[in-house]
Structures are given as C-alpha cells and as structure tokens.
Amino acid sequence: MDRFSFTKMHGLGNSYIYVNMFEETIPESLLSELAVKVSNVHTGIGADGMILICPSEVAPVKMRIFNSDGSEGKNCGNGLRCVAKYAYEHQLVNERSFFIETLSGLVKAEVFVEDGIVTKVTVDMGKPRLKRSEIPMLGEEAAQVVAEKIEVAGETYEITAVSMGNPHVIFYVNDINQAPVTTLGPIVEKDPRFPEGVNVEFVEVVNDCELHFRVWERGSGVTQACGTGACAAVVASVLNGKTARNQETVVHLAGGDLSITWTDEGNVFMTGPAETICTGVYYI
Numbered sequence: 001m002d003r004f005s006f007t008k009m010h011g012l013g014n015s016y017i018y019v020n021m022f023e024e025t026i027p028e029s030l031l032s033e034l035a036v037k038v039s040n041v042h043t044g045i046g047a048d049g050m051i052l053i054c055p056s057e058v059a060p061v062k063m064r065i066f067n068s069d070g071s072e073g074k075n076c077g078n079g080l081r082c083v084a085k086y087a088y089e090h091q092l093v094n095e096r097s098f099f100i101e102t103l104s105g106l107v108k109a110e111v112f113v114e115d116g117i118v119t120k121v122t123v124d125m126g127k128p129r130l131k132r133s134e135i136p137m138l139g140e141e142a143a144q145v146v147a148e149k150i151e152v153a154g155e156t157y158e159i160t161a162v163s164m165g166n167p168h169v170i171f172y173v174n175d176i177n178q179a180p181v182t183t184l185g186p187i188v189e190k191d192p193r194f195p196e197g198v199n200v201e202f203v204e205v206v207n208d209c210e211l212h213f214r215v216w217e218r219g220s221g222v223t224q225a226c227g228t229g230a231c232a233a234v235v236a237s238v239l240n241g242k243t244a245r246n247q248e249t250v251v252h253l254a255g256g257d258l259s260i261t262w263t264d265e266g267n268v269f270m271t272g273p274a275e276t277i278c279t280g281v282y283y284i
Ligand SMILES: N[C@H](CCC[C@H](N)C(=O)O)C(=O)O
Pocket: 014, 065, 067, 072, 073, 074, 075, 076, 077, 078, 079, 166, 167, 199, 217, 218, 219, 220, 223, 225, 226, 227, 228, 229
C-alpha cells in the first residue's frame, strides 16, 4: 500500500485529513507517523491531524482521531460533525440521525441537509465527566474541579476541569485577545498534574448565554476551533454560575460560532457547520 485517498474537511477551520477505512487499509503501526506526515503544511497536506472513518460493531461508523503530533485523541467535536457529514453524503448511513462510535463511547449525530449536502450537524455529546479522576487530574478525589487555584510557572490561576471523553482545563480571562494561549497553553498541556495531558481553553464571558473562546489543543497546539473544548467551556461556565443550564449558549471561536446547550437531563448538545475542502490521493 503506497497511497490512499483522502478527504480534507473542517469544522470552523479545525481541519483534518479524513480517510475512509471502509475502502482503505492502513497498518495500525503506520497511523501515528502518518498523522504527523499528512498534517505537515510543507511536506504533507496540511491539517490539525488525521481522522479515520472506520467500520464499527456497535454503530454505523467509528471515528478515530489523531492529533498532528501523532497522539490519538479520544473524542473530537469538530471531527464528529465532519464524520457525520461524510457518512451521510457517502451513504455509509441512510438516516439523518445515527450513532457514531468514538474511543470515549457512542454519540448521536443529526445532519441537516440542503439539496443533498449536509450544511450543519447537531451532536449529542453525552454527559461531561466532572470527577477529578475522570478528567484525569492528579490530587485529592473531588466530585468536581471548579474554580480551583493552581500555581503554574510561579503564577496563581483559577481553573475548572471538564472531560468530554477527552481532558479540558478552562481559564477565564477578561479580554480574549490578551489570552496567554501560546505562552500558558503549552506549559499546562504537559503539566504533570494531568497525567494524560490536557487541552487548554481560555474563555471570556460576554453574558449568560455567550462566550469568547480560544484554545491550545493537546497534541495540535493552537487551532481555529475545538468542539469538545467549547462543550467543556459551556459546562465549566454553568458550574461557575456564569451561564445558565438548559439554555443555548453561543461560543465564539476563532473560526466561527458553535451553539451549545447543557440540558437539565445532563447531556451536552453541540450544533455547528461541517465543510468539505478537497479530496485527493496521498503518496506514502
Ligand atoms: N486535541 C484533542 C482532540 C481533538 C479535539 C478537537 N479538535 C475538537 O474539535 O474537539 C485531544 O487530544 O483531546
């Protein structure tokens, strides 16, 4: 196998190289290094990582996501919307609402279609995991990690930690344009208190149903958007009394807006766009 077909797609500028594993075969041992290679803007295709659309025994499709550093993530909100779009448009599913398997469990997607093209997708991301051990984060077990003080590089910060199947830590800032994304982000990403690493989000609260958001992603660095991160930011904002539960909250990411609701029943719903950029053949 010296080549494979791919589709480059993005959700609010968070782009991945998607490979249809119903049609392609790539050895497991090659996946991590391939994710690094295809993500490279100079010698590869250029993206925030690689996503495999795989057969599943428990759902019509399974999503596997690899960051641009080759690490495998357990969930990806922008990726899920693009996988749902791809699956519907390529007849891997024949309903507009269907399950997708991820490494952090099953999620349910609903596609919205105009003239046969999926323009936006709602994903029921399931329930956030809030216990310290579920993030995971080291320290005394706690039901929630909310407004906890931590010291980083000699400075004291207040953090809130949420897992959407992948780990997130949220810092609130007064001005999103001044958020220390590229200075504090990489330090916290690798902080030993997060044994699996962590996605680092910065949030400015506009009002009780609107947030500004920037992200330093685990394994990919600065991205235009992070769907699971935006979900984590809404959950954290409810826990901190800054936004309301069961209310649609607009999250303004660098690449555009997501609409997110954490319902009283406990599930987090994310709605946003998914777009195809191009298709091609990658030569290994
Ligand atoms: N960097 C993340 C995976 C991608 C998540 C993000 N792109 C999204 O849309 O949720 C992690 O290692 O947990």
